[in-house]
Amino acid sequence: LAKTTQPISMDSYEGQEVNITCSHNNIATNDYITWYQQFPSQGPRFIIQGYKTKVTNEVASLFIPADRKSSTLSLPRVSLSDTAVYYCLVGANTDKLIFGTGTRLQVFP
Amino acid sequence: GAVVSQHPSRVICKSGTSVKIECRSLDFQATTMFWYRQFPKQSLMLMATSNEGSKATYEQGVEKDKFLINHASLTLSTLTVTSAHPEDSSFYICSALKGKADEQFFGPGTRLTVL
Numbered sequence: 081l082a083k084t085t086q087p088i089s090m091d092s093y094e095g096q097e098v099n100i101t102c103s104h105n106n107i108a109t110n111d112y113i114t115w116y117q118q119f120p121s122q123g124p125r126f127i128i129q130g131y132k133t134k135v136t137n138e139v140a141s142l143f144i145p146a147d148r149k150s151s152t153l154s155l156p157r158v159s160l161s162d163t164a165v166y167y168c169l170v171g172a173n174t175d176k177l178i179f180g181t182g183t184r185l186q187v188f189p
Numbered sequence: 190g191a192v193v194s195q196h197p198s199r200v201i202c203k204s205g206t207s208v209k210i211e212c213r214s215l216d217f218q219a220t221t222m223f224w225y226r227q228f229p230k231q232s233l234m235l236m237a238t239s240n241e242g243s244k245a246t247y248e249q250g251v252e253k254d255k256f257l258i259n260h261a262s263l264t265l266s267t268l269t270v271t272s273a274h275p276e277d278s279s280f281y282i283c284s285a286l287k288g289k290a291d292e293q294f295f296g297p298g299t300r301l302t303v304l
Contacts, residue, residue, distance in 0.1 A: 123282045177293060
């Protein structure tokens with residue numbers, strides 16, 4: 081399973097765009113890139129998933145370069161409620177998920 | 190989406206007792222479920238993969254005789270922490286795999302406190 085590397089923490093202010101980059105140099109051909117959000121004392125919540133190029137949904141965008149060795153989660157106009165830990169994972173959808181350290185995002189008013 | 194529930198949401202028990210945690214997929218069938226534990230300020234750590242109708246596959250370092258997993262139906266997996274000790278106090282989270290190529294859906298977690 082590919083390992084991922086993310087910044088341990090990030091700070092932002094309300095209304096700003098936040099970009100969290102994840103490195104996954106050993107990603108395999110059939111691996112997808114999935115991002116989860118976790119609030120304290122809750123299970124992770126799916127945010128977005130992609131294989132290559134760009135994916136956008138109602139809450140985020142995911143940018144994946146051609147070599148797929150990294151990905152960037154983009155959260156537009158964050159609010160206080162976006163304060164959470166964000167995990168980047170790579171693997172085939174049927175694989176067991178190995179969580180890395182995640183990125184602790186703190187949004188300030 | 191798909192919903193996964195866990196019961197109980199939190200449990201306090203005495204050292205030496207056993208505790209059972211249930212994980213249910215409410216609106217889909219899941220042949221595969223996963224169990225994680227999470228200590229404060231740490232990431233999720235995969236404990237085992239639970240497959241319906243077969244023995245669970247445990248990750249290295251996880252004692253299978255201490256953490257008993259039973260996946261008796263397509264919608265229910267249980268994790269039993271046997272002879273619990275204070276160091277077993279943690280947040281236990283399950284996830285269920287929907288379909289053969291779909292995402293994993295996580296439960297809300299169970300907070301276990303062993304006194």
